[in-house]
Amino acid sequence: MAIFIGEHTRLVVQGITGRDGSFHARQMRDYGTRLVAGVTPGKGGQTFDADVPIFNTVVDAVEEAGANTSVIYVPASFAADAILESADSGIELIVCITEGIPVADMMRVMPYIEERGCRLVGPNCPGLIVPGICKVGILPGQIVLPGRVGIVSRSGTLTYEVIFQLTSAGIGQSTSIGIGGDPIIGTDFVDCLRAFEADSETDGVVIIGEIGGTDEQTAARFVSENMTKPVVGFIAGQTAPPGRRMGHAGAIISGSEGTAEEKTRAFRENGIAVAERPADIVDALQAVV
Amino acid sequence: MNIHEYQAREIFQAHGLPVPDSEVVDTPEGAADAARSLGGRVVIKAQVHAGGRGKAGGVKLAADPEEARDAAGLILGMEIKGLTVRKVLVAPTADIATEAYVGIVMDRVSQRPVMMVSPEGGVDIEEVAETNPEAIFKETIDPRYGLLNHQATRLAYRLFSDPSLARPAAGVLLGLWRAYRSADATLAEVNPLISTSSGEVLAIDAKMNIDDSALFRHPALEAMRDEDAEAPSERRAREAGLSYIKLEGSVGCCVNGAGLAMATMDLVKYYGGDPANFLDIGGSSNPEKVVCALEIMAGDPNVLSILFNIFGGITRCDDVANGIVEATSRLELRVPLTIRLTGTNEDEAVGILGVAGFEADTDMDRAVQRAVRAAGVQ
Numbered sequence: 001m002a003i004f005i006g007e008h009t010r011l012v013v014q015g016i017t018g019r020d021g022s023f024h025a026r027q028m029r030d031y032g033t034r035l036v037a038g039v040t041p042g043k044g045g046q047t048f049d050a051d052v053p054i055f056n057t058v059v060d061a062v063e064e065a066g067a068n069t070s071v072i073y074v075p076a077s078f079a080a081d082a083i084l085e086s087a088d089s090g091i092e093l094i095v096c097i098t099e100g101i102p103v104a105d106m107m108r109v110m111p112y113i114e115e116r117g118c119r120l121v122g123p124n125c126p127g128l129i130v131p132g133i134c135k136v137g138i139l140p141g142q143i144v145l146p147g148r149v150g151i152v153s154r155s156g157t158l159t160y161e162v163i164f165q166l167t168s169a170g171i172g173q174s175t176s177i178g179i180g181g182d183p184i185i186g187t188d189f190v191d192c193l194r195a196f197e198a199d200s201e202t203d204g205v206v207i208i209g210e211i212g213g214t215d216e217q218t219a220a221r222f223v224s225e226n227m228t229k230p231v232v233g234f235i236a237g238q239t240a241p242p243g244r245r246m247g248h249a250g251a252i253i254s255g256s257e258g259t260a261e262e263k264t265r266a267f268r269e270n271g272i273a274v275a276e277r278p279a280d281i282v283d284a285l286q287a288v289v
Numbered sequence: 290m291n292i293h294e295y296q297a298r299e300i301f302q303a304h305g306l307p308v309p310d311s312e313v314v315d316t317p318e319g320a321a322d323a324a325r326s327l328g329g330r331v332v333i334k335a336q337v338h339a340g341g342r343g344k345a346g347g348v349k350l351a352a353d354p355e356e357a358r359d360a361a362g363l364i365l366g367m368e369i370k371g372l373t374v375r376k377v378l379v380a381p382t383a384d385i386a387t388e389a390y391v392g393i394v395m396d397r398v399s400q401r402p403v404m405m406v407s408p409e410g411g412v413d414i415e416e417v418a419e420t421n422p423e424a425i426f427k428e429t430i431d432p433r434y435g436l437l438n439h440q441a442t443r444l445a446y447r448l449f450s451d452p453s454l455a456r457p458a459a460g461v462l463l464g465l466w467r468a469y470r471s472a473d474a475t476l477a478e479v480n481p482l483i484s485t486s487s488g489e490v491l492a493i494d495a496k497m498n499i500d501d502s503a504l505f506r507h508p509a510l511e512a513m514r515d516e517d518a519e520a521p522s523e524r525r526a527r528e529a530g531l532s533y534i535k536l537e538g539s540v541g542c543c544v545n546g547a548g549l550a551m552a553t554m555d556l557v558k559y560y561g562g563d564p565a566n567f568l569d570i571g572g573s574s575n576p577e578k579v580v581c582a583l584e585i586m587a588g589d590p591n592v593l594s595i596l597f598n599i600f601g602g603i604t605r606c607d608d609v610a611n612g613i614v615e616a617t618s619r620l621e622l623r624v625p626l627t628i629r630l631t632g633t634n635e636d637e638a639v640g641i642l643g644v645a646g647f648e649a650d651t652d653m654d655r656a657v658q659r660a661v662r663a664a665g666v667q
Contacts, residue, residue, distance in 0.1 A: 103500045
């Protein structure tokens, strides 16, 4: 079953003729994702790799190719509108990989998304992967292993590291999802935890947080109040200095809020087993799942 | 990006806020001239990207041009939280009856801008939030409609019961919102917004932070960047497209991806070392970036050991390996180098490094331990 994507996914790639878009379109198709269309305005009527139709607009991709999921690789200055276009075209799941979208643009995007009832993952995220079935985004396919642990993370390569360590220890994953490192994102920790709790193919969850904001604290309360499945957590940024933005636009300690210490404490107080190192996640999982 | 008070004052003035005219100067003589042209008593304020300027001695009053010269002489060149003061603002003093706080911040939870006001201005608003939270009033702004008139009015009457003060205060709030929105700000603040004994409402301080991601569409704001406020190594990194923050430790860390970079720094600490920096070389793997990263870390005199931690995805390990080989052939490295690579094109990378005499590990913990040991930390 997995969460948010799977065999039902019919994908359209926004920005399919760009450098990143074309590279990852091939990677996703080769992994088994049903890639039904691409969109690049002005290139409608052409094909991508001879068999994927390119449309000028997302609505054409929905009506003519039956797309229900989009993934966005367009530059930051156009990405917010690309999200709005997908939402306005009846796409159910929008995954935005693009990094560096202005905060004000995302603030205007969010109410629009909510009104249309679709799901946004990201922006500034690596996307999702269901091992052996489907991937949407940029997560590397070769490090995953089919299994029953869900992974949700604000990071990209740190997620790969954790997946890799789990896979190396023989622990497979049901779905891995990166929700993005920006201050304003669509799908949050709680959305993913709720979906994992409801997913019959997930037995336990790894949550990977980092400094900045209060999403981890909210997630911790959700775990203690609503989850029966075991959750293991890790927080990056114990050594981050206050007031500095640590790469991710959202990774900043403001005043005394958003520290790794505060988040780790919230995890512990709400029954989440905290791993001190990424490598400890494996042991913590083996103890509970 | 932070901008200085004098720059924020200009933006606020352009949006109709009642900000008294002031001058910004970089010499004591300039301060004397400014005081002369403004007339009367003035306040001299250090222009640095640091809070607590007053407590640090960076704000002084002067009764005449001579005193202004002396005050500016004391403040210019002063260090506040590690930053050297290069400019001072000279502004007329005001006859303060009341001090309020007004500001707009980006609220992550509601995903909207929130306007906050407090009749307890002139002090750190975070302090008010802790000691007297009921003295802070908020309105969430719907980004599609902006700050509405009635919201501004509601907040203005929280600050002033007298309509002759509340009306102009509402105008200040609407102007502040216009400034915030048009500059793509993540914070815009007036602290204090004062009323004078003659019944005027004036913004006598200004603070603004701009969203880095939006600078591409604001060349005039980008031009306000104070490059002297950045460490030279941080400026160099920014220009090369690297995300770099200098810290005080001895283990240089070069990583792809911000989350993994933080986790690597934490692991250095876990094994008894101290990270010398945060450095994310990003997703694309241009060998030139690797060269620049290595040069920046090697140029930090505190660095006793350098660690590369690369998890190849979009980043190709062979590109990073080529960058390392290229950089080490250009500069003589005085400290040991530990390399951890795994993922895309890992085997090619190990081959490239092997030819150049470097070993590469695939395990993160082992590599971090080795890098910490190499820095001489037990």
